[in-house]
Each structure stands twice: as structure tokens, then as C-alpha cells.
Amino acid sequence: MKSSQPNGKNGHSSSSGPSDKATGLRKLFENELKDIYWAEKALLKAIPKMAKKATADDLVTALQGHLSETEGQVKRLEQVFESIGTKAVAKKCEAMDGLIKEAEEIMEETAEGVVRDAGIISAAQKVEHYEIATYGTLCAFAKTLGEEDAVSLLQETLDEEKEADQKLSSIAESFINTEAADEEHEEHDDEVPVMRKKK
Numbered sequence: 001m002k003s004s005q006p007n008g009k010n011g012h013s014s015s016s017g018p019s020d021k022a023t024g025l026r027k028l029f030e031n032e033l034k035d036i037y038w039a040e041k042a043l044l045k046a047i048p049k050m051a052k053k054a055t056a057d058d059l060v061t062a063l064q065g066h067l068s069e070t071e072g073q074v075k076r077l078e079q080v081f082e083s084i085g086t087k088a089v090a091k092k093c094e095a096m097d098g099l100i101k102e103a104e105e106i107m108e109e110t111a112e113g114v115v116r117d118a119g120i121i122s123a124a125q126k127v128e129h130y131e132i133a134t135y136g137t138l139c140a141f142a143k144t145l146g147e148e149d150a151v152s153l154l155q156e157t158l159d160e161e162k163e164a165d166q167k168l169s170s171i172a173e174s175f176i177n178t179e180a181a182d183e184e185h186e187e188h189d190d191e192v193p194v195m196r197k198k199k
């Protein structure tokens, strides 16, 4: 364990004196921030693709709404970096990269309509859950490190992610899953699932 830390490296050395443990946590905090910064930026490209492939109006609207929230979240992360005196740098998030790849796979493998919509919701909720876990952790780390500005910024985003997740749940419950199941019963012998809407 090394305890050598350049003075005022980030202008936020705690007055109580950072222990090795706190220094390690700060490094971890910064790395996780870089990870989610990459992830949010990747989502700026991925969400529009999902919205384009979705057909249910409320799903398209929810995705578009969350896209603009995500733009705000990227800026908010830049404020977090600034508040802790660290340059905003993105570091590839392998987990989000994988989740986005799975989303693309789902969209390729499903027929357009309610089934693909259900797949998009499932992929989007995995993304939201990853973000909720990440921002929850980041909030806790920021609290422990005494970074109060970061805590409130990260909490704001955490709340948005939770809301996005709940919205997706209610869309799934109220519409898509029921309809997808109905159509599957009606057309169970067809090779291609759910290509047309009956209305």
C-alpha cells in the first residue's frame, strides 16, 4: 500500500486527511465515473436506433424522452467531473457495450411490431437497471468521499433512470406483453411471428 499522493492533486484533499482506503475509493469513484460517462454517450447513439425500430407510440415517446434526458445526464456528469476537480474522460464500458449489442441482436431477430417492441423494452430495461446500479453506487461513493455536489447531481440522474425504468414497466404491462401474447395465440402456426396489426 502506497500512501504517497501528490498534494492537492484534485484540489479536494479532505481536511481530515485521506487514508489509503479513501484514496483507493476516490480512484474507484473516478474510474466508475469515466465508465458511465462512456456508457451514457454510447446511449446517445443507441437510443435513437431503438426508437426508430419501435412501433408503439408510447414506447417511441418514452425512448425519445429518455434520449433528451440522457443528453442532460451527459452534461450532468461533466459537472460532476468538474465538481471533483477531474477532467471528464470517457473509458469504454464493456458492460454497456454488451447490452447495446444484445439490443441490436434482439432488434434484428424479431419481426417488426409488438414482439420487437417487447424485445426493445426488455433490452432498454436491462440498460436502465445497469445505470441504476451504477448511479446508486456512485452516490454512495460520493457521500463517503464528502463530495456533496456530486451526490446531488448523481442522485438527480439516479431518479431519472428509476423513472425511465418504471415507465418502461408500465408500457410493457399495459400494452405490449398482452398484445404480443394474444397475437401469438392467434397465429401460432405461422412461421413468421406477428407481422401485421389487426385494427
Ligand code: FE
Residues within 6 Å of the ligand: 040, 043, 070, 073, 131, 161
Ligand atoms: Fe442514463
Ligand code: ZN
Residues within 6 Å of the ligand: 035, 036, 039, 092, 093, 094, 095, 096
Ligand atoms: Zn461499465
Ligand code: FE
Residues within 6 Å of the ligand: 102
Ligand atoms: Fe446477456
Ligand code: FE
Residues within 6 Å of the ligand: 066, 127, 128, 131, 161, 164
Ligand atoms: Fe437511462
